[in-house]
Amino acid sequence: MKTTKTKSFIGFLIPLGAVLLALAIGAVMLLSLGANPISGYATMFGAAFGSVEGFSETAVKSIPLLLVGVGICIAFRANVINIGGEGQMVMGALLSTSVALIFPSVPSLLLIPMVLLAGAIGGAFWGSIAGALKAYFNVSEILSTIMLNIVAVQFMNFLLRGVMIDPGELTRGTGIPQTMRLTENADLPILLEGMRMHLGVPIALFVAFGAYILLWRTAMGFRLRSVGYNPHASRYAGISVPRNVTAALAFRGAMAGIAGAILVFGSESHRMVTDGGSTGFTGSAGFNGIVVALLAGLHPLWSIPSALLFGGMLVGANALQRAAQVPSALIIALNGLIVVFVVSSEYFKQRSLQVGRVALSDDESTETQGKNNE
């Protein structure tokens, strides 16, 4: 038996190795594009973390990643593989934008909590559809959330090109699918003069700490984790599995919805805007949040540095594109590589701790769960 200290040390070292390995492959890709990898990475990380302005930009970019990631931590710990972050962000943003459009004159102190709550409700609603389909019809939540993502994006395109479009776009005839500049009362206050860092950053951090307390310091969190570890034993102990699965999906949807709302009210244009593409509004944060959570080992607090890393890569990618004409698609590929390595590193983690048998019993527990759900 190794000590918990060694365990957490290895748990920290292996994801770090995965990131470094992915960056090494990224260096090869940079070389193939004719760019110098060392100066390339220096540009990237310098832009993201080298200055207060850069870091403030990175922090803002990390908000949706962190919120979605924390939601994933909760859901995956309850063994709910929900990949509906994209759709839940969109629905949260749509509902919160509608609230701001309907009540433009409500004072900030009241309106900001209102739009955030609307975001949470919108996201939780969209997540709970998948939850209900799972609980009552046993529809795989992986497939239903993917379909709901696409439905939500089309719904957004419909609204942003229809009733919610900026009247100015119609008179100018440009027809960009975006709302008008939303009421200033709903603007998230800027925290540092002249920079992007706004109220969304402390909100996201607060949510991450809240999730940590929820998961490890409350009875509800215990039930969620218990259902994830072993639904059979949980049911035996009197814990309702469907109720906790639904709760996990609702939490996760609410967090993605808040992320969507913050994306609208913390944006520089203070509009909800898309480009008609499937990730035009979210910038894939609903998917990349999964990467953030996996790299963080499904821990809400480790998700904070993890989200900063990926947020920093987004900021750095833009800088790299400007400085060396390196396409930002490289960064998406790098994100994928990091997940691939993180996922594979589980094996080495298990091995180094000599707890391979735990992995086996984990699998068997999911097997029994599958059988009992049917």
Place this chain on the structure above:
Amino acid sequence: MDGDIFIQILVAAIAAGTPFVYAALGELITEKSGVLNLGVEGMMLVGAISGFIGMAKSGSLLVAVLCGMTAGALMALIFAVLTLTLMANQVASGLALTIFGVGLSAFLGLKYTSIALPGVPELHIPFLSDIPVVGRLLFSHDILIYSSLVLFGFICWFLYKSKAGLILRGVGEAPKSAHALGYNVIGIRYLAVLFGGAMAGLGGVYLAVAYTPMWVEGMVAGRGWVALALVVFASWRPLRVMAGAYLFGGITIAQFHIQGFGIEIPSQLLSMLPYIATIIVLVLISRDQKSIRLNSPASLGLTYHPNN
């Protein structure tokens, strides 16, 4: 006149369903071996751009198909190493593969976004293609559509009439027993995953080279996920996979024609149709848990440890 439109829709539905046929039949084989690969979307995307590049560079359809299939299989190889050798979780690895595929295909396709390919000509079969209705419907397609039918025939034969297919199904149902009988469970699963990847790649090639002969970032647009749903929908039977694929192709096409019939529905709401249809179908199918349990490979999605 109306009949003409009807035939046109059916012909278009077959074309729209063909990417699903390839990807879903490939995934069917993978799942029959007991492995759940959620990376279909990523494999299709990488297959699509590789096929597109092959076609743009060489002008030969055969090269495009080979490029796409190889690329899909290579993507599947990453997944196979992760889940079969390193015994990583299949769900997480599949998601990782899709995220990686989305980025990699966007990266590879940067220089190819503004190129249009000539497309794949329809085969003209003397006499047969000239038969009024049936000729249009059955004998006016391109070669990739006919080869998808050959693939379907092969898979039916392979799964239910060949010894190798029996072994494959055995591995998916009871890997421990198959191992005890001396079959190499991991090796067989490797082959099944690689085949699934090659077919997903081919489905991508069909999209990028024949269906809409150009490259657009993320052009697979959720079709890989629909293909995964189709396998469940078909309760792991090849004939039902085909039926589901064409049905789905039909719904995709119907959205373009509904407005033609004078029904005023915004196009965005119409594009939701196929996905809402998938959810409804999943609800109907999943309600009957007994049928799912009887038909799904018993070890689907579970990691197999040969030494335990």
